[in-house]
Amino acid sequence: MNTLLTTIPLSTISIGAIGQIVSLNVQGLLRRRILDLGMVPGTPVQCIRKSPAGDPIAYLVRDTLIALRNEDASQISVTLL
Amino acid sequence: MTQLNIEEHHRILREHFGITTTPGQFTVALAGNPNVGKSTVFNALTGLHQHTGNWPGKTVDNAQGSFTYRDRSFLMVDLPGTYSILAHTIEEQVARDFICFGKPDVTLVVLDATCLERNLNLALQIMEITPKIIVCVNLMDEAIKKNITVHIATLQKELGVPVVPTAARNGEGLGDLRQVLYEMSLGLALTNPRQIIYSLEVETAIQELVPKISRFIGHTLNPRWVALRLLDGDQAFIASIIHYLDLENTLQELAV
Amino acid sequence: MSAIIKPMITLKEICTEAEAIRLTSQNSLGDKIVSDIYVNAETIANLAVTRQLSERPNLDSRLDDILTSRLLGFPIMLLLLSGVFWLTITGANLPSEIIGNALFAFQDQLVLWFNLAGAPTWLTGLLVLGMYRSLAWVVAVMLPPMAIFFPLFTLLEDLGYLPRIAFNLDNMFKKCQACGKQILTMCMGFGCNAAGIVACRIIDSPRERLIAILTNNFVPCNGRFPTLIALATIFMGGLVSSKYETVIASLVITLLVLLGILITFAVSWVLSHTILKGETSSLVLELPPYRKPQIGAIIYRSMIDRTSFVLKRAMIMAAPAGAITWILANVYIGQSTMIGHLAAWLQPLGYAIGLDGFILLAFILGLPANEIVVPILLMSYLSSGQILEFDSLNELREILITHGWTWITAVCTLLFCLLHWPCTTTLLSAYKETGSKKWTFLTFFIPTIIGFVICFTVAQSARLLGLV
Numbered sequence: 180m181n182t183l184l185t186t187i188p189l190s191t192i193s194i195g196a197i198g199q200i201v202s203l204n205v206q207g208l209l210r211r212r213i214l215d216l217g218m219v220p221g222t223p224v225q226c227i228r229k230s231p232a233g234d235p236i237a238y239l240v241r242d243t244l245i246a247l248r249n250e251d252a253s254q255i256s257v258t259l260l
Numbered sequence: 261m262t263q264l265n266i267e268e269h270h271r272i273l274r275e276h277f278g279i280t281t282t283p284g285q286f287t288v289a290l291a292g293n294p295n296v297g298k299s300t301v302f303n304a305l306t307g308l309h310q311h312t313g314n315w316p317g318k319t320v321d322n323a324q325g326s327f328t329y330r331d332r333s334f335l336m337v338d339l340p341g342t343y344s345i346l347a348h349t350i351e352e353q354v355a356r357d358f359i360c361f362g363k364p365d366v367t368l369v370v371l372d373a374t375c376l377e378r379n380l381n382l383a384l385q386i387m388e389i390t391p392k393i394i395v396c397v398n399l400m401d402e403a404i405k406k407n408i409t410v411h412i413a414t415l416q417k418e419l420g421v422p423v424v425p426t427a428a429r430n431g432e433g434l435g436d437l438r439q440v441l442y443e444m445s446l447g448l449a450l451t452n453p454r455q456i457i458y459s460l461e462v463e464t465a466i467q468e469l470v471p472k473i474s475r476f477i478g479h480t481l482n483p484r485w486v487a488l489r490l491l492d493g494d495q496a497f498i499a500s501i502i503h504y505l506d507l508e509n510t511l512q513e514l515a516v
Numbered sequence: 517m518s519a520i521i522k523p524m525i526t527l528k529e530i531c532t533e534a535e536a537i538r539l540t541s542q543n544s545l546g547d548k549i550v551s552d553i554y555v556n557a558e559t560i561a562n563l564a565v566t567r568q569l570s571e572r573p574n575l576d577s578r579l580d581d582i583l584t585s586r587l588l589g590f591p592i593m594l595l596l597l598s599g600v601f602w603l604t605i606t607g608a609n610l611p612s613e614i615i616g617n618a619l620f621a622f623q624d625q626l627v628l629w630f631n632l633a634g635a636p637t638w639l640t641g642l643l644v645l646g647m648y649r650s651l652a653w654v655v656a657v658m659l660p661p662m663a664i665f666f667p668l669f670t671l672l673e674d675l676g677y678l679p680r681i682a683f684n685l686d687n688m689f690k691k692c693q694a695c696g697k698q699i700l701t702m703c704m705g706f707g708c709n710a711a712g713i714v715a716c717r718i719i720d721s722p723r724e725r726l727i728a729i730l731t732n733n734f735v736p737c738n739g740r741f742p743t744l745i746a747l748a749t750i751f752m753g754g755l756v757s758s759k760y761e762t763v764i765a766s767l768v769i770t771l772l773v774l775l776g777i778l779i780t781f782a783v784s785w786v787l788s789h790t791i792l793k794g795e796t797s798s799l800v801l802e803l804p805p806y807r808k809p810q811i812g813a814i815i816y817r818s819m820i821d822r823t824s825f826v827l828k829r830a831m832i833m834a835a836p837a838g839a840i841t842w843i844l845a846n847v848y849i850g851q852s853t854m855i856g857h858l859a860a861w862l863q864p865l866g867y868a869i870g871l872d873g874f875i876l877l878a879f880i881l882g883l884p885a886n887e888i889v890v891p892i893l894l895m896s897y898l899s900s901g902q903i904l905e906f907d908s909l910n911e912l913r914e915i916l917i918t919h920g921w922t923w924i925t926a927v928c929t930l931l932f933c934l935l936h937w938p939c940t941t942t943l944l945s946a947y948k949e950t951g952s953k954k955w956t957f958l959t960f961f962i963p964t965i966i967g968f969v970i971c972f973t974v975a976q977s978a979r980l981l982g983l984v
Contacts, residue, residue: 303817377557409565465537498527
């Protein structure tokens with residue numbers, strides 16, 4: 180397994196791209212809610228669309244559309260699939 | 261359960277959860293993720309025989325409704341929609357406390373057929389708390405539109421509990437649902453809920469704690485569930501245990 | 517055999533051991549537990565669910581492309597929301613009239629019965645002309661708009677559209693350290709501020725929830741709209757030729773609503789940087805698929821809920837208010853009624869903010885229900901013993917002008933109507949939701965102080981500039 184896979188923040192993947200979650204750098208309640216929604220390490224997340232203002236961004240996770248703010252999504256590390 | 265215990269149980273329900281049951285009434289806790297059509301199921305079954313309010317002492321919505329099927333009266337308690345019951349928010353705590361300590365006769369978990377995986381998270385967690393559970397897979401009509409097929413028999417086999425497919429919006433499957441609830445109330449529906457298998461690290465930790473927990477709480481709660489809550493550092497749950505189990509112990513003293 | 521023997525200590529031992537295990541695993545046991553549950557869920561789902569993937573983007577996606585796009589997202593949102601408000605206001609006119617006529621006709625019947633029973637005039641006055649009349653007025657004014665607005669709003673919710681509104685606007689709220697879901701509580705506030713405050717439960721962060729509660733009253737509710745519309749039509753519309761009356765009035769109302777929203781943002785920002793300072797919370801918003809709502813069931817259920825709410829509120833709040841108002845209007849001290857005395861006492865303060873004593877008193881007496889402000893005002897001006905409704909806008913205009921109203925009085929009254937204390941039902945809801953007297957007091961105080969300051973500024977500036 181390639182341990183040198185580059186991870187990028189989820190907020191940077193473009194619309195339509197799919198990233199696989201590597202780690203969550205968020206704490207507290209946000210962490211819990213994201214985990215409860217199934218965004219655990221290894222889960223594929225697809226960037227679907229951005230709000231007219233560019234923020235928040237809607238992601239498809241396990242058949243559900245979840246919107247996250249830019250700064251929160253930037254704390255989630257993914258590798259591009 | 262002795263006669264005294266049943267009456268005391270109902271008293272606890274009234275005082276701590278604001279729920280009053282008539283004699284012989286079968287209590288059904290209704291759980292599910294947000295946006296799965298839980299209210300549709302609730303409204304379809306209870307019609308206008310419902311009233312809304314708050315859970316005692318909390319700013320969380322509570323809805324209760326009743327219906328009769330055959331000769332049985334049912335009281336349905338609509339729990340707040342939650343993604344999980346690991347209790348990080350007040351809504352999850354309310355749902356968790358009611359299922360754990362309110363001892364509903366059965367918990368009906370409503371799942372969304374179009375995103376079953378995420379919904380199973382809640383179902384599996386509830387199955388860990390209580391074996392008295394029925395799963396309802398709702399929005400089957402939406403699943404068909406999205407070319408998603410849910411194999412109910414397989415699901416039932418995997419979960420080990422009754423699974424009823426419904427499209428509550430169209431009224432489909434509700435008859436079967438009532439029937440399964442009825443059979444459950446007669447003790448005819450046997451459940452053998454699938455146990456969640458955790459990774460080695462977690463399982464080892466559980467095994468360390470379970471024997472001691474069993475000695476402490478006996479049969480009131482699933483010791484595996486309690487162990488997991490403690491390992492998760494769930495302070496609110498510990499407070500709840502002390503609060504509700506203290507009450508049970510006092511009642512046991514009275515019954516003797 | 518029971519485990520009663522010192523259960524607390526035993527539990528404590530278990531907890532300590534559990535904590536030890538939890539900490540040795542670098543605190544990630546909680547994560548692992550959730551991950552493991554999902555592994556189980558995946559396994560089951562893979563066995564029980566099969567799907568045929570389609571290449572074409574589905575209907576949900578295409579709808580969202582339009583409803584959250586840079587170009588069309590905002591316009592459609594504004595159109596939908598103003599559509600709902602317009603439907604509420606215009607759709608309520610006829611039913612309000614019908615219900616009003618019926619209830620007031622019954623009032624005459626009640627008076628007859630009271631007289632036949634030989635009841636003293638004061639009793640008939642208190643119970644029928646005071647309590648019943650206010651109750652009837654409130655029901656006639658509030659019931660139709662509530663019965664239209666809330667079902668419509670619930671329809672939008674069932675459709676799945678409401679989270680999209682929060683999605684579109686979250687950025688603006690983030691800048692004020694508030695939550696995008698606040699827009700939804702504001703929309704509810706248009707229907708009824710009390711409902712808007714209860715709706716604040718959808719906001720998870722306690723800090724952001726309080727901000728939403730404290731600012732909800734800046735959005736005018738259905739109870740205030742008739743006042744705003746009447747005054748805007750008479751004074752603004754009437755300035756221009758009557759052909760454009762309604763258009764101008766609509767423009768004025770829109771500006772007022774926008775002002776309310778602007779003040780909401782400003783106050784939210786200020787609160788976030790002063791008494792409600794704290795971390796910006798995160799937004800985790802599910803955007804559910806669009807679904808066909810159960811139109812019939814929603815409308816039916818919503819109407820029943822709203823009807824019972826209006827009736828309850830009318831009995832608990834409006835009836836007593838009516839009784840008190842009747843007493844004040846019919847008890848004479850010297851030459852004047854108590855209302856006359858109170859209005860004279862309030863005159864200096866009222867004048868300072870562009871109003872007069874009677875107007876200020878009407879707002880004060882309208883604390884239980886905003887709908888009775890104008891009727892109380894008319895009653896006070898005309899020294900009638902009972903609250904009055906106006907038969908036509910022209911009649912209302914005549915009465916107001918006769919009593920010294922100028923365009924600045926209208927402007928300040930409009931502003932004060934938008935920016936004054938919440939009604940008692942709203943305050944009660946705020947108390948129940950916050951559980952705190954302090955925050956309830958602030959819910960009362962913040963709109964009030966802003967109203968006084970703004971009206972004072974406008975009135976004095978206009979006078980200084982010689983515009984009046």
